[in-house]
Structure formats: C-alpha cells, structure tokens
Amino acid sequence: MSKQTNTKPEELLLYAVTDRHWLNGATLISQVEAALKGGATFIQLREKNLDDEAFYKEALEIQKLCRNYKVPFVINDNVELAKKIGADGVHVGQSDMEALDVRKVLGDDKIIGVSAQTVEQAELAEKHGADYLGVGAVFPTGSKDDATEVSFETLKEICEHVHIPVIAIGGITRDNVVKLNQSGICGIAVISAIFGQTDIEAATADLKNQTKKMLGE
Numbered sequence: 687m688s689k690q691t692n693t694k695p696e697e698l699l700l701y702a703v704t705d706r707h708w709l710n711g712a713t714l715i716s717q718v719e720a721a722l723k724g725g726a727t728f729i730q731l732r733e734k735n736l737d738d739e740a741f742y743k744e745a746l747e748i749q750k751l752c753r754n755y756k757v758p759f760v761i762n763d764n765v766e767l768a769k770k771i772g773a774d775g776v777h778v779g780q781s782d783m784e785a786l787d788v789r790k791v792l793g794d795d796k797i798i799g800v801s802a803q804t805v806e807q808a809e810l811a812e813k814h815g816a817d818y819l820g821v822g823a824v825f826p827t828g829s830k831d832d833a834t835e836v837s838f839e840t841l842k843e844i845c846e847h848v849h850i851p852v853i854a855i856g857g858i859t860r861d862n863v864v865k866l867n868q869s870g871i872c873g874i875a876v877i878s879a880i881f882g883q884t885d886i887e888a889a890t891a892d893l894k895n896q897t898k899k900m901l902g903e
C-alpha cells in the first residue's frame with residue numbers, strides 16, 4: 687500500500703454497521719458495546735429514518751463508547767453531523783456527497799469511506815481522496831433493498847486496481863466468509879451477522895476468528 691490513507695488495514699478487519707431493525711427492544715448503544723466487546727474493529731452508525739435531534743444525541747453517545755474502546759467511528763451519509771460532532775469520518779455511497787466535497791468539509795485527517803461496485807468507481811473514489819472502499823453486495827443480502835450484486839471477480843479486480851484498503855460487504859456470514867479468500871480484501875463489513883445474532887458479543891468474536899482464518903492470519 688503506497689498511498690497514505692487515514693485508516694490502517696487492521697482497523698478494517700471486522701467492521702460493524704448498525705441497523706436498528708435488529709433492536710428487538712434492546713438499545714443501539716448496548717448492541718454496539720456487545721460488538722465492541724466481541725472485537726469489532728470499526729463502527730459505522732447507519733440511520734435512515736431518525737430525526738436530527740435523536741441522530742445527534744445517539745451519534746455523540748456511540749462516539750464516546752467507541753473512543754473508550756479506541757475503535758474508529760464513522761457516520762453513514764451524514765457529513766454535516768460527522769463534522770458537527772468531530773466523528774472520525776463518514777461513509778458515502780455513489781449517490782451521496784462526492785469524496786472530493788466530503789474532504790473539503792471534513793479536512794485532511796478524517797476517514798472517508800466510499801462504496802464502489804465497479805473498477806471505474808473504485809479508481810475515481812481513490813483519486814478523489816477515499817481512505818477505504820466498501821465493495822458489495824458480495825452475497826445476497828436482506829439488509830439493503832437496493833443493493834447491487836458484485837461478483838468475486840469484480841471484487842478481486844477492484845483490489846488489484848487500487849492502493850487503498852478494500853473491505854467486502856453484503857450477506858457475509860461466519861460460514862461464507864471463507865469464499866472471500868484470495869480476493870485481496872483486508873476485512874469485511876456486516877450488519878446481520880453481528881446485530882442480527884442473539885449473542886452479539888459471541889457472534890462478533892466468532893466472525894472475527896473466521897475472518898482472520900480466511901485472511902490467513
């Protein structure tokens with residue numbers, strides 16, 4: 687990896703993306719804490735329907751928790767909120783604010799993650815200052831209605847064409863993560879394989895082990 691980025695590949699090993707669909711009466715903070723105890727290495731707060739005030743309060747709370755665990759904390763899509771609370775960064779998709787513009791808002795030191803489904807998108811995101819790429823959906827997923835499927839070949843090609851770390855996302859479980867072996871990724875991002883599990887802490891620890899094995903660590 688020759689290009690300097692604001693993330694370390696080891697921080698991207700097991701990236702947990704929140705989803706209140708799985709709360710079932712629990713609080714998001716308790717679920718995120720269980721994921722952190724189980725060894726999640728990165729947290730993304732992803733809220734699609736929360737009002738501004740509640741989103742702000744929740745982001746502050748989860749940011750504090752992540753700081754206690756020394757784990758990077760980014761916010762999905764909402765660049766203004768990330769700026770306001772001084773989050774470690776944001777994750778944006780192809781239909782969100784462009785990485786170049788995000789960088790102007792957040793400055794040089796913050797983490798910008800960008801979703802990519804093609805080599806062209808990946809190269810452009812890197813050129814525009816992305817620190818890492820989230821590529822998927824690599825398997826069928828029930829967590830995102832409009833997810834585009836990305837083949838193993840495309841995932842591998844993306845990894846070969848960029849110098850920033852790449853993580854895979856979409857339908858990844860403890861049982862299928864092995865199929866991502868030799869793709870070139872440095873980690874995985876998941877929702878349901880962590881937050882959809884009864885024992886979040888144990889599921890996170892198990893998935894982390896399986897991911898390390900897949901990477902040959």
Ligand SMILES: Cc1ncc(COP(=O)(O)OP(=O)(O)O)c(N)n1
Nearest residue numbers: 762777778779780801820821855875
């Ligand atoms: C790590 C990571 N990778 C990809 C995505 C998907 O982002 P996006 O394409 O913006 O879709 P939404 O998450 O906004 O539905 C992600 N969130 N995280």
Ligand SMILES: Cc1ncsc1CCOP(=O)(O)O
Nearest residue numbers: 823827829856857876877878
């Ligand atoms: C946010 C996102 N982006 C591409 S697939 C996906 C959903 C991932 O969720 P799961 O790990 O439950 O398939």
